[in-house]
Amino acid sequence: MPATSHRSLSTATGCPPFDSMGFCRVEMLLFLISVLGGAFSIQSARGDVGLQTRFCRRTVQGRYLLCDENGYVCDALSLDPESRCCPRKGEQFSCHGCNLVSHCCNSYEFCVSCCLNPLQTQGELVLQVKVARPVTAGTYASVFDFCAGRCRHNSESVVHENAYFSDFHHCFSLPSNVSGSIDAISEGRLAGINVFVGRQGESCDSACKSRGQACVTSKLSALNQCESIKKFMSCKGGCISSIGPDQPAEVVEDAPKHLHPGACLYTKTKTMLTCDGFHQHTRRLCPCT
Numbered sequence: 001m002p003a004t005s006h007r008s009l010s011t012a013t014g015c016p017p018f019d020s021m022g023f024c025r026v027e028m029l030l031f032l033i034s035v036l037g038g039a040f041s042i043q044s045a046r047g048d049v050g051l052q053t054r055f056c057r058r059t060v061q062g063r064y065l066l067c068d069e070n071g072y073v074c075d076a077l078s079l080d081p082e083s084r085c086c087p088r089k090g091e092q093f094s095c096h097g098c099n100l101v102s103h104c105c106n107s108y109e110f111c112v113s114c115c116l117n118p119l120q121t122q123g124e125l126v127l128q129v130k131v132a133r134p135v136t137a138g139t140y141a142s143v144f145d146f147c148a149g150r151c152r153h154n155s156e157s158v159v160h161e162n163a164y165f166s167d168f169h170h171c172f173s174l175p176s177n178v179s180g181s182i183d184a185i186s187e188g189r190l191a192g193i194n195v196f197v198g199r200q201g202e203s204c205d206s207a208c209k210s211r212g213q214a215c216v217t218s219k220l221s222a223l224n225q226c227e228s229i230k231k232f233m234s235c236k237g238g239c240i241s242s243i244g245p246d247q248p249a250e251v252v253e254d255a256p257k258h259l260h261p262g263a264c265l266y267t268k269t270k271t272m273l274t275c276d277g278f279h280q281h282t283r284r285l286c287p288c289t
Helices: 003-013 024-051 108-115 143-150 181-189 204-209 217-223
Strands: 065-067 073-075 194-197 239-242 249-251 264-267 282-288
Touching (some): 073 108, 108 143, 194 204
Antiparallel strands (some): 065 073, 194 282, 249 264, 249 282
C-alpha cells in the first residue's frame, strides 16, 4: 500500500502505522465495515420507503366483476398490478342496473359502487348500523364495509328459501329498524311533502289526487319505517314487517284477525313501494305534493 494511503487510513482510525501495532489492521477492517454497512442501511431504508404502496380494498363475491373502495367497477384482469385498484376510467359510483327509489340493484358490484356515492349513503349514519342483530354486535368500520355487507343476498330478499322477490335483490338502504338520528334524516327527506292518511282500500295516487296533489313515489321510503308511521297512525296492534304494495299502512280494526287488526305495516322489500298499491283492509300513509 502506498505511504500516503497508509497514512490516511491510520489517521482516520486513530491507529499507529501497521508496522508499529499490527492489531490496528483489525480495527481498520471493522471501521470500513461499519461505514459500508451504514451506507447499505440508508440505501435499503430509501428503497423500503419507495416500495410502500396502499392497496385498494375490493369486493370478492362476483364471478367476473369487482368493485374497489373508490367506487369503480372493473374485471380482475384490469386491476392495477401495484395498487390492486380498478382503473380510474368510466363512471365512478355507477348505479347501473339500480333502482334509486328502492336503493336496490340487479348486480352486487354495481350495488356497492352506487352505495359508496356520498349522495346515496350518508357515512355518519351507516357507521351507526350494527353488523348483526344482537345488541352486542359491533358497527361497520367504514362505508365500504357497510356497502359490501349490505348489498349481499339476505333473508329479506328471498321467498320460499330458494327464490328472490325480484331481480333487484342487492339492496343498500338503511335497515328500517335503525332509530335515533336516522329519524331526523327521514324528516329532512320529507321537506316540502304533505303526508296524508288515505281512506280504507284507497291508493296513494287516489288519496293525493283527491287533495289536488300527486303522490311522490321516491318519498315512500322515508315513511316506510315504524318511527315515521307512528307519527301519523295509532298502531294499536304494534308495528310489523309485511309484504305488499299498499305499505306503509295501518290495518283497519275490523279486519280479519289473521291480518293483525290495528297493526302498522312496513315492507322490507323496497322494490314494492308504489303509489298505486292498495288493500281492502288497510289505510295507506301517503307522501303528496
